[in-house]
Amino acid sequence: MKLFLKGSRCFSPKCPIDREAPPPGMHGLRRSKQSEYGLRLREKQRLKFFYGVLEAQFKRYFDLATRSQSNTGETLLAILERRLDNCIHRLGFATSRAGARQMVSHGHVEVNGKKCDIPSMLLKPGDKVRVKVRARSQTLAKLNLQAMPPQVPDFLSITNNEEPEGVMIRLPSRQDVDPRIAEIREQLIIEIVTR
Numbered sequence: 001m002k003l004f005l006k007g008s009r010c011f012s013p014k015c016p017i018d019r020e021a022p023p024p025g026m027h028g029l030r031r032s033k034q035s036e037y038g039l040r041l042r043e044k045q046r047l048k049f050f051y052g053v054l055e056a057q058f059k060r061y062f063d064l065a066t067r068s069q070s071n072t073g074e075t076l077l078a079i080l081e082r083r084l085d086n087c088i089h090r091l092g093f094a095t096s097r098a099g100a101r102q103m104v105s106h107g108h109v110e111v112n113g114k115k116c117d118i119p120s121m122l123l124k125p126g127d128k129v130r131v132k133v134r135a136r137s138q139t140l141a142k143l144n145l146q147a148m149p150p151q152v153p154d155f156l157s158i159t160n161n162e163e164p165e166g167v168m169i170r171l172p173s174r175q176d177v178d179p180r181i182a183e184i185r186e187q188l189i190i191e192i193v194t195r
Contacts, residue, residue, distance in 0.1 A: 007095035008148055040192035043185055050181050051080045052097050057120060062193050073186025074174045081155075081172040084111065084129070085119035090178070091158060091166040092150025093131055093141040108137040123168045130165035138163065 009015060022028045034042070048058050065076040080086065085101040088109060094100035101119040103109060109116055110130050111123070123129070131141040141164040152158060155172040159165050177184075 007099065037192070040188045043188040044192055047080070047181070047184055047186075047189060050097075050178075051083065051086060052101060053080070053120075059193075073190055076189070077174060077177050077184075077186060078172045079122065081153075081176060081178075082122045082124075082168075083119065084109070084116065084121040084123060087123055087129060087156060087166070087168065090150065090153055091129065091156055091164070092145050092148065092152065093164050093166075095144050095148050099144070103140065108132055108134075108140065125168055125170050128159070128165065128167045130160070130163065133163065 010017075013019075044058075048055070053061070061079045062072075062076060064079055065072045068075040081090075085097055085104050088094050088100035088103060089097045093109075094103050104119040105117050107115060107117050108131055110132055111121065112128055115132070131137045145164065150158075152166075153172070153176045155168060155170050155176050156166055157169055159167050
């Protein structure tokens with residue numbers, strides 16, 4: 001299952017998923033039918049792996065989503081989209097979420113004019129995210145913007161083209177989820193977490 005986590009490498013023939021060999025043995029190509037539990041667990045792990053979230057963080061986000069009055073699955077996806085490292089990646093300042101996480105934790109990013117080194121910070125509408133006005137930080141973000149021009153979602157907008165800067169306009173909805181994970185079935189995730 002291709003998750004496009006390696007940035008531009010996933011679009012090349014060097015992608016490890018495309019080069020993956022079948023399991024060894026005479027019956028390696030045959031797979032047994034996945035159980036209902038396995039199907040739900042696969043969806044949950046896929047979502048966690050896509051956003052780079054560990055189990056404890058995921059449970060905290062799920063608790064936040066269940067407290068909301070709206071649909072729990074859609075709220076969970078919106079919370080994951082609001083993470084600072086995800087917003088940095090979606091704005092195009094980093095080529096992957098792991099790169100965005102590293103960029104934030106190394107202190108290259110400011111939120112509302114203040115240094116922020118917490119990748120899991122949840123942004124609110126009106127929050128301004130920008131790359132520090134420092135030569136290393138600026139060149140890093142500009143190289144990433146040139147390497148992979150972003151497809152900025154509707155809930156974010158780039159406000160300054162000279163200095164990489166963006167703002168969250170509104171809370172993300174189900175339609176704003178990354179297209180590579182848009183086919184995720186959040187109902188299966190809710191069923192396995194509430195067990």
